[in-house]
Amino acid sequence: MLATVKGYYEKGKIVLNEKAPVLSKTDVIVTFLTDDKPNNILKRTPGAFKGKITLSEDFDEPLDDFKEYM
Helix, strand or coil: CCCCCCEEEECCEEEECCCCCCCCCCCCCCCCCCCCCCCCCCCCCCCCCCCCCCCCCCCCCCCHHHHHHC
16 A cells, blocks of 8 residues: 655654554655755756757658568
8 A cells, every 4th residue: 555644854853744544564665855956967958969960861761671561
């Protein structure tokens, strides 16, 4: 069973806003929702590869491998 309970983390402890819907010892996964952006993510620049990628003139032509199907 999966259940979600909202709460907060403060001074090394996790405090739940409501009672957990389990009665016995249960494994949990804690996800921290922060507004901080990681420093190691590079910012994308739109158009960074403009003029660096080209397609051959016959790009849209049928491939020889598929002639028997056409």
